[in-house]
Amino acid sequence: MKIFSGLRSISLWSGFWYLLGVLYFILPLYATFDFSMRLERDKYNFVAYQKAFADPNFLKTFAYSNILAAVTIVISLLLVVPTSYWIRLRLPEARRIVEYITTLAIVIPAIVMGFGLVSVYGAPINLPFTSIQLTDSLLNTRLGTNFIIIMGYTVLALPLMYRSIDTGMRTIDVRTLTEAAQSLGANWTTIIVRVILPNLRASILSGALLTFAIVVGEVTISSIMNVPAFSPYLWLLGQHKAYEPAALSFASFLMIWASMGIIQIVTGGRAQAAGAH
């Protein structure tokens, strides 16, 4: 594309910034990879990876984080898909407030939310304005802690999940599809499961992968609640080892790359950022 008469100088200028960007992206990754290959003196091999992956604590925490991610994805979808569908179909006047709530999830920093959850659910819960106790502290039991942390992750993932699903809903004609299905005698379950969901495949997949990236990389809330998740484990490993953490860091980069690559393919280039920094 020719923009200005001085095409050559423009391309040089663009090329310069592009190169700088690529270097900024690549160098830390290359450095991490290079470092991770040097566990054995004067050798260049994957021993650090073998050691890191063989550690039972890695397997335990990684499996735990993956389960948290899977449950978070299911709950987020159950929450967001019907809500977004209903707003498109019948309740456009709720759009504003629902978008406002998803924005609120961006405004509250993860660390604040973590302490907020601990402060509410770390104590016995009374019926509002009374001293009648409803439950004991939910964070006293493992099940309760897992439940609260999954809810916290669902909040963290909410802005991206909502935007993914809502963009998908916009591109399909929800009303016409619903009416067509209804006139053929379909009930609500059939409409959602067999008509709406298949049309949202790309959005669901990208929302799910973004949620996965957030949950597996999350360290703030999981360390506040003291659960055995992958990122706190990686941080702890970094305190007394050098090569294995580098290997796992590079591996998590590859994992995120795979997730984002799939999103690029299924959505045709609509990219989003998670933001659990």
Place this chain on the structure above:
Amino acid sequence: MAQTTLPASRPPAAPLNVKKWLGVLPFFLFAVLFLIWPSARLMVDAFLNPEGRFTLANLFELFRNQTIVNSYLLSIKISAVTAIGGGIFGFFLAYSVTIGGLPKPLRSILITFSAVASNFAGVPLAFAFVATLGRTGFITAILKNIFDINIYQTGFNLYSFLGLSLTYMYFQFPLMVLIMAPALDALKTEWREAAQNLGATALQYWWHVALPILMPSIIGTMFLLFANSFGAYATAYALTGGSLPLITIQLRAQISGDVLHNPSLGYAMAMGMIIIMAVSTTGYIWLQSRSERWLK
């Protein structure tokens, strides 16, 4: 099924209304229980003393306690630096693959990389920068062995303000790329042609036409980058181990630490953070909606 073609501003009949709102009840219930109640609880607790009585002391302490004031300022400073720096760098990158004349495949590569990098944060990011710019890091070694420059003797330190800023940049400028690339696409060729026909130089076109149109989007996205870095905790903690007293680090020390332990003051700090986050997020949303006047 009856279709309402009424404009959304006119309220529909009341009895129908209640039934319709039941459809979004689970969402609101979830939001109240796990987002609004926990945040409101912290805000209320910020006004209570250890005996549970109302007090403004925590709030005054935010402004009186020099350590807290400094940690707010440090967080604001690092967020501003990385938002402006990441914003400018990201803008030029987005420019290079949109109207900058670079071939199409380079654009897909950049966008995918940006999506990855803006999601690559926390512990792995910190470790990657240690491997790059740490004392024995890759670039540190190259500079020492090839150019004979020891950056650690010239005063550079990865575990400092500059080091953390460089690390934050890794997720800041990609976010700018992701938001600015579509905005630059929306600049109409007619505007440039019209300017050229009237005899404008490339510089005049940018200064009088393109930049004023893009400005709300650029500044707005910088607000988003600001919020993105202001609320960050994991990367800073993993990199510096808490030695750089950002507000998030201080907040945690205040609420659950052993040395500083005054949760109510911590809640007041959290409230201050929420206010700053709200201001910058609102700035982003407002400027983004303004930019849509021209860029659709």
